[in-house]
Amino acid sequence: MRILHHGAVNGVTGSCHQLYMNDYNSVLIDCGLFQGAEAAGNNNKNQLSIDFNVRTIKALIVTHCHIDHVGRIPYLLAAGYTGPIYATEATAALLPLVIEDALKVGVTRDKKLIQACLDVLQKQLISVPYQKWQTIAVLNIPKEDIKPNEVCYQRQKIRFCPAGHILGSAYVEIELATDKPISRHRLVFSGDLGASYSPLLSSPRAPYRADTLIIESTYGDKRHEHxxxxxxxxxxxxxxxxxxxxxxxxxxxxxxxxxxxxxxxxxxxxxxxxxxxxxxxxxxxxxxxxxxxxxxxxxxxxxxxxxxxxxxxxxxxxxxxxxxxxxxxxxxxxxxxxxxxxxxxxxxxxxxxxxxxxxxxxxxxxxxxxxxxxxxxxxxxxxxxxxxxxxxxxxxxxxxxxxxxxxxxxxxxxxxxxxxSAHADQLDLINFVKHITHKPREIRIVHGDEAAKQALAEKLGQLVPDARILRPSN
Structure with missing residues (x-):
């Protein structure tokens, strides 16, 4: 198992993370657009290009509909991705509207091209209710590629849980398993977590278990006003x-x-x-x-x-x-x-x-x-x-x-x-981790400026001293 980060590690935009369960199977969590200084210095092609291998991707998992999490989906489709796109029911209803607008603003006004992209999107889009486990089909691994005494994950399933950020937003639980029932690994991708006591939507509740946690840090060094x-x-x-x-x-x-x-x-x-x-x-x-x-x-x-x-x-x-x-x-x-x-x-x-x-x-x-x-x-x-x-x-x-x-x-x-802000502040992020009953052994801090990531890393290091805390970069 390994995780590659294709965005939102040197800043707060371009969220895109690829989880490999083995060499043959991976899932992509979000596929967002870079914005502001994080897009500067690159030409338009480099900002939008899919410069990673899509052949192993068995599913795209969308945490929510903000453009910095979904804006590169048309380019992913153009790069040859034909697999399912999983999202919550509300996100699935919103996503075509967001993609249509993104295409009009940044790509083309050609109605036929836009509709063609939306038709492909709709065919691949699958809505999943909150709290329901969804199995993801994967390729069987050739036996000769499985090394002795190696943990080789062969099954995976996902579950969306309310994140309280915007309508339909979710953090994602991903469970990897081998043929042995006790050999499982639970990953949690936070997406963007909502601030506590925000109007309209309920605050997120922490998962019961996270062996590996990938958590945002937009306001990892700040506290919001009540x-x-x-x-x-x-x-x-x-x-x-x-x-x-x-x-x-x-x-x-x-x-x-x-x-x-x-x-x-x-x-x-x-x-x-x-x-x-x-x-x-x-x-x-x-x-x-x-x-x-x-x-x-x-x-x-x-x-x-x-x-x-x-x-x-x-x-x-x-x-x-x-x-x-x-x-x-x-x-x-x-x-x-x-x-x-x-x-x-x-x-x-x-x-x-x-x-x-x-x-x-x-x-x-x-x-x-x-x-x-x-x-x-x-x-x-x-x-x-x-x-x-x-x-x-x-x-x-x-x-x-x-x-x-x-x-x-x-x-x-x-x-x-x-x-x-619709984002959790430092205290919200700490409380999210604090209330995980079975604490993570590894925490990856993403989606934040360097000062925010560093401040959150120090706090989480005190809260979960046995965890390996990483601040990945591209």
Whole structure:
């Protein structure tokens, strides 16, 4: 057994891990796109190429639908992968939407080519309920290749468990076995774990056993604000920002962050006094993708936590309320940008991409960053090399950012509320490992900047002193 890492080890994007149970059989966990500085220095072909052997891959296992975990799937298919693609039921419903958008933005607008790729994807896509073991078919190993006294795994099965990150997200348990019942090895790939007490989805519960653990470390060196604190901070920042009738921009990924923000904003509106500004402010979601994903969140209400389901029983609609407006066409988007620039009335705009590296948020930033009455609120991680990181770093100093080849001066207010990250923080990650009854003998720390991985490694070394702790690199 061996693990090769094809991404998300020198940073937080490009998640792709290949688990070999023997020389003839492997599975791939995620196949994501590189972003920001992690994509810099390579030409487009190198960023997207599948430079590893796909012939042994018997299954692609998808932990969730963020582009840094699934963006290279079309290239995997083009490289000749014809096997099954396993995902949770919600992820299987979301994945074609994500891939279609990724193809339109980064590859082609040719509808026939896009549909051909989606047809292939749908044929190979298999949805698996949470907590159900799924056996993966493997090739028989020639007897002459099995060495005496060698542990040679011949069977494998997988199970998805809720990760609490976004709708359908999962960590994956993989069990390898020989013909001897007692000779088994359990691996756990964390995918992206959700933050505790996030709205809408329940927090992840640790597995009973993990002999080998591959764990993310996005916030391995940081602690998030408590949900009550971040909620109050978001409300206070918005109320201050709109006091001068300015526009508030919130860059957010279409899936996960957008729905959490809507959930929180609906609560602000619901609890506000009758004459409050919250009763009149317009909430604009400028993203057809976000609208589609929000529909899917409503379709999968059974995955919501008790608090969210309780609001529905009260007759409230936390993802579909009166002051919410969704912008669909590109022409409508351009019209809204101009409309907001000329009016003297506050509005909140939520638009992708979450790291400001593309999408409709760029037009809003180009228009409003020079405006001192405007405000930008970051509620998620900004990877190195992305425009979001530059705005976050230089905006408070009155600096500038490059957008679409233009230098944009930043006069707008810049705010960061880290507590709204959909990722587990250091304490969440430690607690996840702490509550594994049968502790891992090996822990591989991935999906994080070097400082985050180092900090988490030190903490886990204290928690599981007998474990071998690795920080793999490409």
């Amino acid at each position: 949900r009550n604190q971040r909620s109050k901070k978001l409300q206070a920042v918005i109320e201050h920002a709109v006091s001068d009738n300015g526009v508030v921009l919130i860059p957010a990924f279409s899936i996960g962050r957008t729905q959490e923000l809507l959930y929180e904003i609906e609560q602000f509106i619901y609890a506000a006094p009758k004459n409050s500004l919250w009763k009149n402010i317009e909430i604009i979601v400028d993203s057809p993708m976000a609208a589609n994903f929000t529909d899917k969140y409503r379709d999968f209400k059974t995955l919501w936590d008790k608090e969210a389901l309780g609001k529905i029983k009260q007759g409230r609609h936390p993802l579909d309320f009166e002051q919410l407006y969704t912008i669909d066409s590109h022409q409508d988007h351009l019209s809204v940008v101009q409309y907001l620039s000329k009016r003297n009335k506050p509005a909140i705009v939520i638009a992708a991409s979450g790291m400001c590296s593309g999408g409709r948020i760029v037009n809003y930033l180009t228009q409003f960053l020079p405006d001192a009455k405007a405000d930008v609120i970051f509620v998620g991680y900004q990877a190195q090399g992305t425009p979001g990181r530059a705005i976050q770093q230089y905006g408070p100093k009155g600096g500038y950012v490059e957008l679409n080849g233009k230098r944009i001066t930043i006069n707008a207010g810049i705010h960061t509320i880290s507590g709204y």
